[in-house]
Structures are given as structure tokens and as C-alpha cells.
Amino acid sequence: MNDLNPLSSLIQAGQFIGWTCRLDYEQAVVLTCDQWKARARGVPHNCFLLAADAGKNPEEIILLRVTGSAPLPAGHETLLASIRSLMARPSPPTAPAPAAPADGEFQFGGLGCRILGTFYLQAGQLRLGSDLESYFHAPHLAVYRPAGAALEAIVNFVNPERATAAQEEARRLDLPGELPRFPIGTVRYTSTDRLHRGGDCEPAVFYLNAVDFLARRTAVFGMTRTGKSNTVKQLVSVVMRTSRGSGLKIGQIIYDLNGEYANANQQDKGSIAEVFPGDTLRYRMLPTAGFQLILNNFFTQLVEGHTTLKGLIEAGKIPRNADLEAFLSMDFSEPRREEYNSDGEFQRQSGIYQRKIAAYQALLFRAGYELPPHFKITFEANAGIRNKVNPSVDPAGGLTATQACEWFQLARQIQDELITAKGADWIDPDTNALMNLLLQRNDQGAYIPGFRLLQPYKDYHAPNRTTDVCDEIYQHLVGGKIVILDLSVGDPAQRERLGKRIAQHILRQSMAAFNSGRHPPHIVIYVEEAHNIIGRQEALTDIWPTIAKEGAKARIATVYATQEVSSIHPNILSNTENILVSHLNNENEINELAKYYDFRDFSRSLIRAQNVGFARVKTLSNPFVIPVQIDRFDPERERRRAISGGPGL
Ligand SMILES: Nc1ncnc2c1ncn2[C@@H]1O[C@H](COP(=O)(O)OP(=O)(O)O)[C@@H](O)[C@H]1O
Numbered sequence: 001m002n003d004l005n006p007l008s009s010l011i012q013a014g015q016f017i018g019w020t021c022r023l024d025y026e027q028a029v030v031l032t033c034d035q036w037k038a039r040a041r042g043v044p045h046n047c048f049l050l051a052a053d054a055g056k057n058p059e060e061i062i063l064l065r066v067t068g069s070a071p072l073p074a075g076h077e078t079l080l081a082s083i084r085s086l087m088a089r090p091s092p093p094t095a096p097a098p099a100a101p102a103d104g105e106f107q108f109g110g111l112g113c114r115i116l117g118t119f120y121l122q123a124g125q126l127r128l129g130s131d132l133e134s135y136f137h138a139p140h141l142a143v144y145r146p147a148g149a150a151l152e153a154i155v156n157f158v159n160p161e162r163a164t165a166a167q168e169e170a171r172r173l174d175l176p177g178e179l180p181r182f183p184i185g186t187v188r189y190t191s192t193d194r195l196h197r198g199g200d201c202e203p204a205v206f207y208l209n210a211v212d213f214l215a216r217r218t219a220v221f222g223m224t225r226t227g228k229s230n231t232v233k234q235l236v237s238v239v240m241r242t243s244r245g246s247g248l249k250i251g252q253i254i255y256d257l258n259g260e261y262a263n264a265n266q267q268d269k270g271s272i273a274e275v276f277p278g279d280t281l282r283y284r285m286l287p288t289a290g291f292q293l294i295l296n297n298f299f300t301q302l303v304e305g306h307t308t309l310k311g312l313i314e315a316g317k318i319p320r321n322a323d324l325e326a327f328l329s330m331d332f333s334e335p336r337r338e339e340y341n342s343d344g345e346f347q348r349q350s351g352i353y354q355r356k357i358a359a360y361q362a363l364l365f366r367a368g369y370e371l372p373p374h375f376k377i378t379f380e381a382n383a384g385i386r387n388k389v390n391p392s393v394d395p396a397g398g399l400t401a402t403q404a405c406e407w408f409q410l411a412r413q414i415q416d417e418l419i420t421a422k423g424a425d426w427i428d429p430d431t432n433a434l435m436n437l438l439l440q441r442n443d444q445g446a447y448i449p450g451f452r453l454l455q456p457y458k459d460y461h462a463p464n465r466t467t468d469v470c471d472e473i474y475q476h477l478v479g480g481k482i483v484i485l486d487l488s489v490g491d492p493a494q495r496e497r498l499g500k501r502i503a504q505h506i507l508r509q510s511m512a513a514f515n516s517g518r519h520p521p522h523i524v525i526y527v528e529e530a531h532n533i534i535g536r537q538e539a540l541t542d543i544w545p546t547i548a549k550e551g552a553k554a555r556i557a558t559v560y561a562t563q564e565v566s567s568i569h570p571n572i573l574s575n576t577e578n579i580l581v582s583h584l585n586n587e588n589e590i591n592e593l594a595k596y597y598d599f600r601d602f603s604r605s606l607i608r609a610q611n612v613g614f615a616r617v618k619t620l621s622n623p624f625v626i627p628v629q630i631d632r633f634d635p636e637r638e639r640r641r642a643i644s645g646g647p648g649l
């Protein structure tokens with residue numbers, strides 16, 4: 001055989017397992033015998049087979065997947081005749097002759113196969129069509145179970161058109177040089193893998209192409225503890241390695257609901273944060289050593305801080321009073337000129353706004369919220385008002401928080417005078433309600449708990465933060481860092497809100513870059529336990545479905561991991577290019593998945609095989625599902641690689 005011919009090189013004579021004895025466009029039945037099977041180290045359920053003309057350089061090779069056993073075509077007599085006739089044929093060069101017909105015929109049986117496609121040559125290039133063009137009714141094609149290098153070539157095969165498209169895409173994505181691809185595991189067909197992966201069998205490595213992954217969607221499904229997080233860690237580290245090896249910055253952000261990426265967890269002795277210490281930033285909602293706060297500074301990010309407080313108070317089921325209600329419905333966004341008819345009106349509203357935020361800042365301080373360093377509370381008050389309230393200070397020059405509290409206390413004592421002096425809105429209803437909360441008295445002068453109601457939420461305020469946390473995170477991603485959002489602590493509603501806000505910010509910034517003709521940075525967003533974050537009920541305009549739809553343009557890849565296929569928004573699922581599934585425990589989830597590609601072939605095996613990391617993988621480049629044992633994320637090995645600095649692919 002000509003080894004240079006890419007078709008012939010797929011055929012491994014030693015892996016001969018039988019002959020096709022029936023073939024049509026969809027199905028094939030392969031006649032095999034025990035000796036041949038044994039010699040080829042078994043024929044596992046769902047394994048790939050190749051069928052080709054024996055004894056000469058094939059012009060095409062049919063790719064099959066074993067889907068079960070199959071009755072042999074005809075009655076006993078015909079079968080015997082068929083077997084004898086087959087045995088009379090010259091066998092493929094190295095296939096052993098089966099045992100003497102007298103016992104041999106009992107050792108024959110049929111394998112049911114589905115046709116996955118046809119490998120053929122065109123202009124010297126290997127191609128894979130996804131069907132069978134034509135067939136013979138008595139097709140005695142020799143059948144082989146590919147292993148080692150041939151199997152690796154099959155599972156990683158990419159059609160020339162797709163390869164060209166990938167090249168172009170890589171250019172658009174600024175991927176330099178050779179198209180990077182990530183090794184993620186080795187082919188595995190069945191839970192019992194004594195024969196097909198045992199002994200000295202050379203494993204067939206399966207690669208995920210970077211262009212299939214970047215700016216695309218990937219789903220990781222499977223029951224708890226079947227290796228989803230391991231897959232994500234494996235992806236994060238191969239992406240990091242590729243990024244370091246190629247010099248292309250790829251930012252990665254992990255929505256870590258269980259806190260397993262940020263901390264060394266005891267079972268796994270190692271975490272992403274430990275493997276890439278210089279390139280990983282950890283964020284949490286509550287103050288913790290080694291973590292940045294996901295939170296914002298309530299004194300400076302007013303709208304954000306107020307929204308957080310509002311969510312917490314509403315979730316806290318605190319008894320309401322009129323001033324608290326007023327506080328909850330306040331809006332702290334700055335007045336904009338275009339909202340007003342005249343400069344004069346705009347100025348007046350700006351003055352009101354200044355006083356309102358001053359009262360709010362004083363309230364936060366009174367409730368014990370730590371001030372940012374050197375913080376001053378500033379607002380305008382004309383000489384008339386200053387003289388009435390407190391002639392010794394000018395709020396326009398900035399008051400300390402204590403001075404501001406005193407100022408509002410004094411202003412309250414002469415509030416009636418202020419109203420008559422300057423018109424009713426020098427203290428507008430919002431400022432009035434804030435002053436009530438600050439001074440713990442309602443409009444009727446009765447005691448209210450006031451600022452005390454805000455005290456329990458102090459931990460959600462980050463006094464040292466000077467920029468919006470979303471922007472800070474985005475800048476890390478632009479710099480090619482790994483950002484871990486440890487969402488395992490803190491209020492669940494806030495967690496969801498902040499999670500969305502960060503995702504929104506990433507999309508907005510990257511879309512802005514795209515729309516202005518610049519190249520957005522490469523970003524991969526990993527969402528763990530995605531059913532908690534990306535609900536099926538979300539409107540199409542919500543952030544996660546939008547990212548799934550628009551993310552590609554903005555070079556945002558999403559990877560979501562969950563045990564519930566059915567919980568994922570259908571729009572996201574149908575826009576998902578890569579799917580990796582390990583064990584699922586019920587028919588509903590399997591049926592949901594079986595709607596996609598050829599996952600139906602694996603329905604039984606997915607329910608039955610509970611092995612950790614045993615995934616069935618469909619990627620954009622591969623026209624069919626490939627069963628793969630995902631590599632174990634090995635922190636020690638990754639750390640050594642990270643230190644040696646090579647791409648390590
Ligand atoms: N491919 C794999 N090979 C070997 N062990 C694995 C593999 N995937 C996961 N594990 C181990 O199995 C356990 C559960 O895996 P994990 O990824 O946390 O599952 P999940 O996220 O699906 O709950 C972990 O201890 C992990 O180290």
C-alpha cells in the first residue's frame with residue numbers, strides 16, 4: 001500500500017474485523033467473527049469502523065459507527081453459503097483465516113452500524129462527505145477498527161473547506177501562525193475499557209481547535225461529580241498555555257459558584273489560582289484575604305451602591321415606613337442637560353441632586369459605612385442659607401462626613417425657615433426623606449429606626465475602590481488575565497445581579513470596540529452551575545441570551561457547565577457550537593440532548609456509564625459526536641509547564 005496516500009494510511013491491516021454484508025444509505029451490517037474481533041482488541045459499542053475495498057488502494061472509505069448487534073441478512077443456509085464464499089475470497093493481506101467452517105460459522109455474528117460519512121480523495125486532498133453517495137447490494141467491503149494514529153487522524157479530521165474557513169477566521173481573530181488546538185482528552189468508547197485502551201494501546205488524542213472555541217459557545221453537561229469542572233479547568237489551562245505560547249492575549253473569567261477555582265480544594269489539591277498565580281485575580285463579594293472585592297464603593301458609585309442596598313433591604317423583609325419606601329424608590333442618576341428645557345432649570349435640578357447625594361452620603365456614614373480615604377461631602381449653599389444653618393463652614397469647600405451630619409441636623413431644626421426663605425424645594429422630598437432617616441425622625445417628629453436599617457449591609461461596600469469593579473475586571477481581561485469570580489459567598493440575589501452587570505459590561509465594552517471598527521479583545525466567559533445564572537425563562541433581550549447571540553462579533557466565547565440540559569435557554573443551546581456531555585441520569589435530559597446532532601447514538605451509554613470525565617463531544621469542526629475521556633486537570637503538571645513557560649501543547 002502507498003503510505004503517502006492519506007486514504008490508505010487510515011487502513012490498518014492488523015485491525016481487520018470483518019466484511020460488510022449489507023449496506024444502504026443509512027445503515028450497514030458487518031459480518032464479523034470472534035477471532036478477528038479478538039485480534040483487533042475487541043469491537044466496543046459506539047466504536048468507529050472503516051469499510052473499504054480489500055486488497056487494493058481504496059478510492060473511498062466508509063466511516064461507520066457501531067450502534068448495536070444486528071441479525072445477519074438471510075436464513076441459515078444462505079448465511080453459511082455467504083460465509084463460505086467470503087472465506088474463499090482472498091483475505092486482506094494480514095487478516096487471519098477464520099477457524100474451519102464447521103465451528104467457525106457459530107462464531108460469526110452481525111454488527112449494526114450507522115453510516116457517518118465517506119472519506120475520499122479530491123485533487124489529492126482527503127475529504128469527508130457526511131453520507132454515502134452510492135452503494136452495491138452485495139458489498140463485500142473489508143472492515144477495520146481504526147486505532148492509534150489512524151483513529152487520531154479520523155477524530156481530528158477537518159474538511160479542507162472548513163480548514164480554509166478556519167484559517168480565514170484565525171486571521172480575523174488575529175491568531176498567529178499555525179492554528180492552535182487544545183488537547184483535551186483521548187478517545188474512549190465504553191465504560192469498560194480494558195481492551196480498547198488497555199495494555200500498550202496507543203491512545204488517540206482528541207484536540208479542540210482554537211477557532212472552534214474562541215468567540216463561540218461551548219456547553220459542558222453531566223451529573224454532579226462527573227467531571228464538568230475538571231473539563232473547565234482543563235480548558236482554562238490549555239487556553240492560558242496557548243495564549244502564552246502564541247503571545248495572543250486571551251482574557252478568561254470564571255463564574256465560580258462553588259468557590260472551587262479560587263481556593264485549593266481539598267479533594268483536588270490545587271486550583272487555577274495556584275497554578276497561574278501571577279495571572280489570576282480573585283474576586284469575592286465579602287472581604288477575604290487574597291481576594292479583591294467584587295463590590296463597589298457606595299460613596300462614589302452611587303447608583304450601583306443604592307441598587308445593591310435596595311435589593312438587600314427588599315430581600316431582608318424589613319418593616320417598611322414612608323421614609324424607607326421613599327429611599328427605596330429613589331434614583332441617584334445624575335441629571336442630564338437634555339432632560340431640561342433651560343439651563344436655569346438644569347442648574348436648579350443639579351443643585352437639588354447635589355444636596356440629595358450629600359444627605360445620602362451622610363446617611364451612609366451615620367450607618368457606619370467606611371469612608372473612602374480623604375472623602376469630603378460637597379454641595380452648594382448660598383450665603384443666606386449658610387448664615388441660617390451654620391455660618392462657620394461652607395459646604396461648597398467640602399465638609400467632613402461628621403460636619404455634614406451636623407449640618408443636616410442643624411438644617412432640620414430650621415427647616416421651616418429654609419422652606420419659607422428659599423422656596424419649598426431647597427430641601428426636596430428625597431432629601432427630606434434622607435434627612436429623616438439620618439436623624440431617625442419622621443415628618444411628624446416620631447422616632448423611626450432610620451439609618452440603623454442600612455447597618456447590616458456594610459460588608460457590601462468597598463471603601464478603597466476608586467473605579468467601577470466591572471471596568472477593573474474588564475481591564476484585567478484585556479490584559480489576558482484569568483479572573484475568578486468566587487460567588488460562593490454573599491447574598492444570592494446580589495450575586496446574580498452583579499454577575500449580570502459584569503457580563504453586561506464586558507459585552508458593552510467589546511461591542512463598542514467592534515462597532516467603532518477596532519478589534520475587541522479575546523475573552524472567554526465560563527459559567528459554572530449555569531442553571532443558577534442562565535435561566536430558561538430569561539427574555540431574549542436578557543444579557544446571557546444576548547451574549548450567546550452577539551458574543552461572536554465581540555470575540556466573546558462562553559462556556560457553560562450544568563447538570564440540566566433542559567434548564568438552558570433554548571436560544572443559547574441552539575447557538576452552541578461545541579457540546580461536551582458526560583453521564584446524565586434521566587431520559588428527559590437525554591431526550592433534550594438527543595435533539596442535537598447524533599447524540600441519540602449515545603443515549604443508552606450516557607445513562608449507563610457513570611465514569612468521571614467520560615464525555616461525548618461534538619465540536620464545530622467535527623461533523624459527528626466523538627466519545628472522549630477528558631484528561632484530568634493536573635495542577636502539579638500545569639504548574640511545571642507554567643514555570644517552564646513553553647506552550648506545552
Ligand atoms: N477526566 C477526569 N479524570 C480523572 N478524574 C476526574 C476527571 N474529571 C474529574 N475528575 C475528578 O472527579 C471529581 C469530580 O469532578 P468535577 O469536575 O468536580 O465534577 P463536576 O463539576 O461535574 O461536579 C474531582 O475530584 C475530579 O478531580
Ligand SMILES: [Mg+2]
Nearest residue numbers: 225228229230
Ligand atoms: Mg462542578
